[in-house]
Amino acid sequence: MTHVKEQTGTSITLTGIAASGGIGGGRAWVLPTSSTTVKPEKISHDDAKKELAKLDAAVKHVISEFDHLKSISKDDEVNQILDTQIQVLYDPQLLEDIHIKISKQLFGAEYAIFESFNKYIELLDESGVDWAKERMIDIVSIRDQLIKTIKNNGEELLIAENSVIFAHDVSPTEIIQLSRQNISGLVMQKGGLTSHAVILAQSLNIPCVISADWTMHDPEGFTMVLMDGDSGEIILNPSNDEKSLFDKRKTEQEEIRAETMIWAAKPDQTNCGSSFTIQANIEFLNELPRLKTHGAKGVGLLRTETILFQSKNFDVDNQIEFYRSVMDAADNKTVTIRLFDAGGDKLLDDYEAEANPFLGWRGIRMLLDKPDLLDQQLEAILRVSGDYPGKLKILVPMVSRLEEIDEIKQAIHRVERLLEIKNITFDKSIPLGIMIEVPSIALMAEHAAEKVDFFSIGTNDLTQYTLAVDRGNEHISKLYEPLSPAVWKLIAMTKSGADKAGIPVAVCGEMASRPELAACFLGMGITELSMTTNSIPGVKAILCNSSKSELKNLAEIILSINETHLINLHLKEWMQSKG
Numbered sequence: 247m248t249h250v251k252e253q254t255g256t257s258i259t260l261t262g263i264a265a266s267g268g269i270g271g272g273r274a275w276v277l278p279t280s281s282t283t284v285k286p287e288k289i290s291h292d293d294a295k296k297e298l299a300k301l302d303a304a305v306k307h308v309i310s311e312f313d314h315l316k317s318i319s320k321d322d323e324v325n326q327i328l329d330t331q332i333q334v335l336y337d338p339q340l341l342e343d344i345h346i347k348i349s350k351q352l353f354g355a356e357y358a359i360f361e362s363f364n365k366y367i368e369l370l371d372e373s374g375v376d377w378a379k380e381r382m383i384d385i386v387s388i389r390d391q392l393i394k395t396i397k398n399n400g401e402e403l404l405i406a407e408n409s410v411i412f413a414h415d416v417s418p419t420e421i422i423q424l425s426r427q428n429i430s431g432l433v434m435q436k437g438g439l440t441s442h443a444v445i446l447a448q449s450l451n452i453p454c455v456i457s458a459d460w461t462m463h464d465p466e467g468f469t470m471v472l473m474d475g476d477s478g479e480i481i482l483n484p485s486n487d488e489k490s491l492f493d494k495r496k497t498e499q500e501e502i503r504a505e506t507m508i509w510a511a512k513p514d515q516t517n518c519g520s521s522f523t524i525q526a527n528i529e530f531l532n533e534l535p536r537l538k539t540h541g542a543k544g545v546g547l548l549r550t551e552t553i554l555f556q557s558k559n560f561d562v563d564n565q566i567e568f569y570r571s572v573m574d575a576a577d578n579k580t581v582t583i584r585l586f587d588a589g590g591d592k593l594l595d596d597y598e599a600e601a602n603p604f605l606g607w608r609g610i611r612m613l614l615d616k617p618d619l620l621d622q623q624l625e626a627i628l629r630v631s632g633d634y635p636g637k638l639k640i641l642v643p644m645v646s647r648l649e650e651i652d653e654i655k656q657a658i659h660r661v662e663r664l665l666e667i668k669n670i671t672f673d674k675s676i677p678l679g680i681m682i683e684v685p686s687i688a689l690m691a692e693h694a695a696e697k698v699d700f701f702s703i704g705t706n707d708l709t710q711y712t713l714a715v716d717r718g719n720e721h722i723s724k725l726y727e728p729l730s731p732a733v734w735k736l737i738a739m740t741k742s743g744a745d746k747a748g749i750p751v752a753v754c755g756e757m758a759s760r761p762e763l764a765a766c767f768l769g770m771g772i773t774e775l776s777m778t779t780n781s782i783p784g785v786k787a788i789l790c791n792s793s794k795s796e797l798k799n800l801a802e803i804i805l806s807i808n809e810t811h812l813i814n815l816h817l818k819e820w821m822q823s824k825g
């Protein structure tokens with residue numbers, strides 16, 4: 247939630263969540279909320295043909311608009327999102343529904359579109375899953391564009407160049423249209439860090455702040471506003487001092503970004519020649535092009551549950567297609583596929599309400615209870631492995647007991663036997679690893695290590711379970727502290743357990759994407775790190791500029807400190823010493 251931080255003179259500072267880096271500044275422009283309502287209008291039999299023609303022309307016009315946007319965007323991620331939107335306009339069921347409303351129920355084209363789209367939106371809303379919410383805004387926007395086109399009122403919003411846009415929420419199409427008008431920044435009241443709007447803002451380099459409750463002010467009433475997509479700060483009517491401060495920050499940020507990208511292509515090596523491996527955490531296909539541009543050496547964590555939620559039909563064939571796309575993009579480097587980690591805050595359609603979902607039916611627990619789902623996923627992974635021998639690994643989420651490892655192994659053997667009977671080739675020595683994200687298994691690491699081929703530490707959950715702090719609860723977010731010495735102790739214990747059995751350890755939680763923490767992991771001898779692609783160059787910049795002994799020394803100090811704030815302080819000082 248945003249709050250008024252200070253109000254000196256006429257300058258007002260708000261804070262939201264930093265979502266896409268960079269400084270924006272200029273006049274504020276408030277994007278009107280879409281409030282399309284269409285009244286039911288009856289037509290005669292004779293008019294039905296005309297209305298169907300109007301619908302046809304509007305669909306063609308909107309598709310050509312999308313094609314035009316694609317031709318100018320030249321960005322793979324943007325184009326994939328536009329393609330997804332275009333697909334809605336080809337949805338046979340949706341179009342048939344609109345046709346029936348016009349030709350059989352005799353409603354005008356505008357109302358038929360409005361009603362059919364609303365039904366579609368309602369179904370998505372009822373599904374209750376996160377991605378559906380993100381998708382909904384795209385569909386509302388397509389609905390409104392079709393209606394606007396029919397009304398002959400589809401002209402673009404005319405926004406002054408260099409304005410900062412204030413919106414409740416923005417659809418991907420709107421964001422692309424806004425980017426064509428050279429907007430300087432975007433402030434949204436809503437939004438999630440992984441929403442399409444944010445992904446687009448990042449790839450179009452539009453500074454963006456989300457979760458910013460600006461509505462208690464009237465941004466357009468000020469002559470100027472500033473916003474910082476790296477810190478989440480927004481200043482309405484800034485003073486001259488604040489303007490110069492933001493100017494300075496802008497120059498600094500641009501210099502840092504340009505300098506950092508240079509590190510993407512450098513070898514994964516410290517300045518004394520010690521090797522490490524940085525891989526990417528991937529969730530969506532549209533992230534794959536960044537493997538190359540940002541210098542990832544394969545995929546260290548492929549989260550598969552998001553795709554499961556997006557496609558009701560995520561059967562073996564669809565999974566095979568998805569995994570193959572990832573393998574191909576990884577360009578002969580390894581890909582670690584994590585089995586579905588549904589549950590917690592990532593719910594399947596048929597979930598049953600639980601009092602404590604994070605302590606409930608999640609990850610491996612759910613998979614072992616749903617052998618059909620598990621076997622399908624294992625079959626898809628094993629089939630793909632046949633074409634990429636030695637390049638694919640299986641990772642099991644939410645393991646909390648040693649017995650679960652034995653049970654998952656039995657499931658793998660079961661599926662392997664079935665494939666053998668069918669004469670289907672697969673990689674017979676596909677490595678099996680577990681996420682270390684529950685304290686009970688970190689404490690048993692030494693024994694778990696004897697049963698698996700690798701560990702991957704999920705610091706996001708390890709932090710929440712170690713500290714008993716729900717990672718999504720804003721009321722206790724201050725207590726969610728991954729730097730806690732308790733978390734470091736469990737990480738060290740995991741590493742030492744793995745060393746005894748001689749198996750490798752990786753870190754794939756968000757801690758790995760912070761350069762100073764990545765430095766500590768490397769200092770502890772954890773040489774495999776997996777993170778969001780955007781973080782890779784910045785992490786490499788620090789690791790490549792450090793020596794092994796310097797990092798070892800840093801890790802030893804951090805592991806010897808017993809208080810979080812002192813760990814924080816030491817890491818800050820260390821980062822300052824790195825310039």
Ligand code: PEP
Nearest residue numbers: 683704705706707754755
């Ligand atoms: C983690 O818990 O650190 C992790 C990588 O898994 P997720 O964030 O998907 O729960």
Ligand code: MG
Nearest residue numbers: 683704706707
């Ligand atoms: Mg996790």
